[in-house]
Amino acid sequence: MKNNFESKFIQNLIYSNYGLEVKAEQIEGELDDNFKLKHDGKSYFFKIYPTNTDLELVTFQSNLLRHLKAFDKTPKNILTNKKKPFASFIDNKNAVRYFRMNEWIDGRLWSSVNPIDSELREKLGYESARLVEKLKEKKHIYYRNNFSWDLANFLWVENHYKKVHLKKGHCLRIKSLTDNFKNKKKEYKKLRKSLIHNDLNDNNIILSKCLKKPEIIGIIDFGDCVKSQLINELAITCTYGILNSLNPLASACDIIRGFNSKIPLFESEIDFLYDLILMRISISIIKSALNKKINPTNSYLQVSKDDMLVLFEKWNSINKSLAIHFFRNACNFSPNHNAKEFKKLISQNKSSIEILFKKKDIKKLKNLDLSVSSKWLSNDLINDVQSFEIKINKYPDITFFGGYLETRAVYNSSDYERLTDAGFENRTTHLGIDFWVKDKTPVHSIENGYIKIITNDRTSKGYGGLIIIEHSIAKIIYYSLYGHLSDQKKSILKVGSFVKKGEKIGEIGSISENGGWSPHLHFQLMLTLLDYQNDFPGVCMEYEKDIWSSICPDPVHILNIKKTYTSKFDKTKLKNSRKKYLPNNLKLSYNEPIYIVRGFNQFLYSSNGKKYLDTVNNIAHVGHQNLKVTQAANEQIGILNTNTRYLHDEIITLHKNLTSKFPKKLSKLYLVNSGSEANELAMRMSALFRNSENYIVMQGGYHGNTNKTIEISNYKYNSKGGSGKAKNIFEIPMPDEFRGKHRGKGAGKKYFEEFEKLILKAKKSNKKISAMIFEPIISCGGQIEMPENFIKMCKKVLDKHNILTIADEVQTGFGRVGEKYWGFELYNIIPDIVTMGKPMGNGHPIGAVVCTDEISKKFDNGLEFFSSFGGNPVSCRVANEVIYEIERKKLQRNALKTGLFLKDGLKNLSIKYPILGNVRGKGLFIGVELVDRGLNPETEKAHYLVNRMKELGVLMSNDGLDKNVIKIKPPLIFSIEDSKKLLMLLEKVLKENFMKSI
Ligand code: PMP
DSSP states (O other), rough: OOOOOOOHHHHHHHHHHHOOOOOEEEOOOSSSSSEEEEEEEEEEEEEOOOOTTOHHHHHHHEEEEHHGGTTTTTTTTTTOOTTTSSEEEOOOOOOEEEEEEEOOOOOOEEGGGGOHHHHHHHHHHHHHHHHHHHHHTTOSSOOHHHHHHTTGGGGGGGGGGSSSOHHHHHHHHHHHHHHHHHHHHHHHHHSEEEEEEEOTTTTTTOOOOSSSSOEEEEEEOOOOOOEEEHHHHHHHHHHHHTEEEEESSHHHHHHHHHHHHHSSSOOOHHHHHHHHHHHHHHHHHHHHHHHHHHHHGGGGGGGTTTHHHHHHHHTTTTTTHHHHHHHHEEEEEESSHHHHHHHHHHSSOOOHHHEEEEGOOOOOOEEEEOSOOOSSSSSSHHOOOHHHHHHHHTTTEEEEEEEOOBOOOOOGGGGGEEEETTTEEOEEEEESSSEEEOOEEEEOOSSSSEEEEEEEEOOOTSEEEEEEEEEETTTEEEEEEEEEESOOOOOEEEEEEEEEEOOOOEEOOOTTTTSSSSSSEEEEEOOTTTOOOOOOSSSEOOGGHHHHHHOOOOTTHHOOOOOOOOOOOOHHHHHHHHHHHSOOOSSSSSSSOOEEEEEEBEEEETTTHHHHEEEEEEETTOOBBBBBHHHHHHHTTTTTOOTSSSOOHHHEEEEEEETTSSSSTTEEEESSSSSSHHHHHHHHHHHHHTTTTEEEEEETOOOSSSSHHHOOOOHHHSSSOOOOTTTTEEEEEOTTTTTTTSSSSSSHHHHHHHHHHHHHHHHHOOOOEEEEEEEEEEEETTTTEEEHHHHHHHHHHHHTTOOOEEOOOTTTTTTTTSSSSGGGGGTTTSEEEEEEEEGGBBTTEEEEEEEEEHHHHHSSSSSOOOOTTOOHHHHHHHHHHHHHHHHHHHHHHHHHHHHHHHHHHHHHHHHHOOEEEEEEEEETTTEEEEEEEEOBOOOHHHHHHHHHHTTTTEEEEEEEETTTTEEOOOOTTTTTHHHHHHHHHHHHHHSHHHHHHO
């Protein structure tokens, strides 16, 4: 039993034994009375052992600490005044109480660290093994009999688990664990033994205070140290190291990999690991329940109970055989123990493709690349089965095949997606070979065997008709899988039916029967079925392909066909080439850049198949590689692409389409190639119109990368390397009501006064101003909305002084702001000139200027206006299609609806996480500003957040004058579902230590 020692008592005890005047604070412990002591800026750990503690145990533990002195991660023992490692006193119940003092390791407990990544888990495994290596050397040890935390004594639970109110399912599982342990006891006893720490739980591992990349700096509490099977140490380390992980199997493998790199495991040990982890979880749960009965008030005894119950379920749901494959892989063994032998045997006993199909059904075999970057597979073929088929059928003399270990973007139904510690991830990597043959083509068994599974998989993008046949070669059992067959209800074959090599087993299914695919056979081999019934995976996570390919060998060997190939990517080489050939100020996003090889709707795919939800690329306004837009571009580029010097319909259509979106007054259209060029042109026009090259600009504004547009872009000329404000530029402060020069209510009025002052100043100094250029919501400057009435009031003054107003809609145009089609419409004004770019071509380079007839006339001063590419038929066709897509898909309305939902969600998050100081914007043009309590910018955290979100599969960007604003401006097809995922993952990151640090 623990005592409640008064701190005065502890202080006196310390003073008399260690000569230190300390402050004592009791800390948690299971049985011992533990204290944190402070003296002279230094901290110590002080332990009073429970009554009746064996002197031998205390001696052993003190010796142990001395033994581990050279191990840099354990606390050093402090000797008493009498140079003893421990001492004792008699307590008020006349019992001897031993005590000991250690150095305090100043850091953070593993249990409080968030996030824990795979690198850290690997280090944990390594440190755990390193400690065992040191412990192994210890000669004199303390033997504990029947120690309940020793996994070797697991069977004690048999008498207890039924008494502690566990779920029936848990009881059954614990029973099967004990049964299994009894059956395997002999093998278990033979495993190597060592002194082990035996309790590397999440409160006994100390990490450095670095919040981004913490290191393991301490391992404490040797109270449960015992000599036992060495593998137990790893099982225990895994148990606590995977607590709260969404993919505990992968997390356990990280720890195992680290451990194995220091102490290579034996296969016999690996076989026990899965059960041992579940055994430790069970002990923890049962112990918590028992302790609650005995000591209901000690919360420390219940610390991990709930998490352990969750882990029990999660771990139990992992197939044990699959787990062992994963563990073996982590320890550099072939994941499947039969994989090598099978490959050898099968190469001597081949079947053939002519057995699988009748000779007449197979034409010349040609590999088909359907990988994520496949040039053959344009996006219209991903979901449109008919088009896919038409393309395949264009080659009647070829049988396309391929796909083994190919990473593909086609598996986009929810069945392929799961939430892991790395966000939402898709299974992408194909485990069989596809043969693109017509429906009704007969399919035959490749070898003699017994029907193991015959079924219809009804999931979307599943197998449809499915047969699995069991075969054997030498002593190895293996399976052949035939997917996407016709409806198997009609089959005469039954589970257990014997089929001969070459016997017809079924036919290729049509789209309606085969899971919704263009007709083909998915042929796969497996060396185990694990526990799968009708749903053995045909596709795995890319990063698990080493394991799955060992379970599912390459069918080319048995079919005696040429190896399939798939695109290979070398990111490192590409990174180096980029460094070598491209200029340094051409920047890449993210700490670790991504290698994107495909865009599809609101997603981008990297070379390893990872799918990123894109909240950054507003250029892909109607979705990446939008089918209609790409079709239009393809079509037009195959017909004609010239310039505006010839008559062409498309430019007139674009004129009509665009000007119909503007007030009548804005009737003339000029077409160029970029936003910068559009703004250049707008400047040229206004300069000519007003005979002046003086401009009013806003702080934080960005209008382009050309000489002139940089001159009007405060965001550029005022930043590092910029040449400062030119003489012809009149600057008004960024009208930021949150953190600008004037803040809060009434700020708009003050900004307007600044504007008026500027106009007067120009007037006084006889400076004629030609135009004011503004972004309706300042984008690069940090998604700054204009204060109420500010623009309207400015416009009145501008008109009065004959100064033109140029609205730069490069970011805000085309329905993005939701309420209106153009940003300027939010402020009830009509500008004199409007410039456009980015979204207008959905990635195709096109920009435009619209202006009044009057300005256009003045611009026509005899000098021809010509842009080689501006207004070419392809660009016009593309821009027209973008406008139609916005209409067809009602994207402006979606921007409004989804934008409101997302903004609401962000506002709710900002209540919980005050670092989100301000959420602003309109439609799908949102900014979230990260600040501390004093409204100082949290630039580093914005950077961290953006990079973490990228790791979780969401692309975001940070910008603003202090780079502390998260800009959200996704393709307008961004959905409520996408927003929910975004909010969920944002919250995950907001909970992380670095984001919460002050
Ligand atoms: N204006 C604004 C508001 C912009 O954001 C940009 C580009 N970021 C431009 C003009 C320049 O467009 P481009 O890069 O197409 O030249």
